[in-house]
Amino acid sequence: xxxxxxxxxxxxxxxxxxxxxxxxxxxxxxxxxxxxxxxxxxxxxxxxxxxxxxxxxxxxxxxxxxxxxxxxxxxxxxxxxxxxxxxxxxxxxxxxxxxxxxxxxxxxxxxxxxxxxxxxxxxxxxxxxxxxxxxxxxxxxxxxxxxxxxxxxxxxxxxxxxxxxxxxxxxxxxxxxxxxxxxxxxxxxxxxxxxxxxxxxxxxxxxxxxxxxxxxxxxxxxxxxxxxxx
Numbered sequence: 001x002x003x004x005x006x007x008x009x010x011x012x013x014x015x016x017x018x019x020x021x022x023x024x025x026x027x028x029x030x031x032x033x034x035x036x037x038x039x040x041x042x043x044x045x046x047x048x049x050x051x052x053x054x055x056x057x058x059x060x061x062x063x064x065x066x067x068x069x070x071x072x073x074x075x076x077x078x079x080x081x082x083x084x085x086x087x088x089x090x091x092x093x094x095x096x097x098x099x100x101x102x103x104x105x106x107x108x109x110x111x112x113x114x115x116x117x118x119x120x121x122x123x124x125x126x127x128x129x130x131x132x133x134x135x136x137x138x139x140x141x142x143x144x145x146x147x148x149x150x151x152x153x154x155x156x157x158x159x160x161x162x163x164x165x166x167x168x169x170x171x172x173x174x175x176x177x178x179x180x181x182x183x184x185x186x187x188x189x190x191x192x193x194x195x196x197x198x199x200x201x202x203x204x205x206x207x208x209x210x211x212x213x214x215x216x217x218x219x220x221x222x223x224x225x226x227x228x229x230x
Contacts, residue, residue: 025132027070028052034065043114045169053115056140056149059123063138063155066127070109072136078128078152078162080142080170081112084120120144121170125159137139148173169194199227 024044029051032039040057043051044129054062057153066072085108111123119141142149151174152159161183163174171192182189191198 019046023049023132023134027136030070032060033220034069038169041115049137051115051139052138053068053117054143056123056142059140059152060150060152063125063127063152066138067134067155070136071129072127072134073130074130075156075158076128076135077121078125078156078159078166080147080166080172080194081113081122081124082120082170082194082196083112083117083122084196085110089191098226115123117141121147121172123149123166123172125157127157134170142172146173147171148175150175151177168192171195210223 005190006208020213024046026084027050028039028042028044033041035054035058038055038061040055041053052062110120117139121142122139123142125138127138128134131200140149147170149172151163152161160177160179162174163177164180164183166172167174167177167180168185171194174180181187185193
């Protein structure tokens with residue numbers, strides 16, 4: 001689910017913003033009236049989308065208000081983003097990605113996307129009002145050392161599976177979840193594979209097939225033969 005969350009986050013910067021969006025601005029004001037200072041920041045991509053960042057202490061309150069107060073009854077997804085740049089870079093990728101100067105470059109700065117952020121880990125959720133055709137992406141900062149937050153199940157039952165995945169892959173503790181156990185990995189597995197600092201040892205031992213050895217495209221061999229003959 002993390003790829004979905006990142007795509008939602010990154011597409012905002014690729015579209016031209018329109019000056020105003022009265023419908024989404026009105027939604028922000030209604031959320032601000034309900035949450036007060038717990039609405040930390042927001043971002044409107046006019047005529048397209050809305051992001052809000054809220055205090056994690058009001059995470060469940062936000063979900064309940066979106067569902068009951070704003071009619072966002074449709075739950076899309078919940079996931080986590082680890083904004084820390086990978087300490088391994090693009091290790092073991094295709095040879096075209098090799099950077100001989102990588103060891104001399106400054107580490108990348110951590111960026112948390114639209115609506116900002118103050119932490120490495122952020123929790124995301126996406127809900128929709130299917131009557132008004134309005135969607136909202138909600139994000140909140142998690143503690144970097146011991147990420148935990150109240151479960152969103154009281155607001156959206158569909159969060160159950162997504163929270164289990166986030167627990168397993170990112171190590172986020174969802175307080176009050178009725179069955180917070182692994183979905184994919186065996187019991188007792190150590191580590192959280194989608195954290196940026198989790199080493200993919202299998203890739204170090206043996207590069208993934210097709211990544212290092214890039215096959216020629218059809219016709220490339222013919223072009224090489226033509227160049228050689230001239």
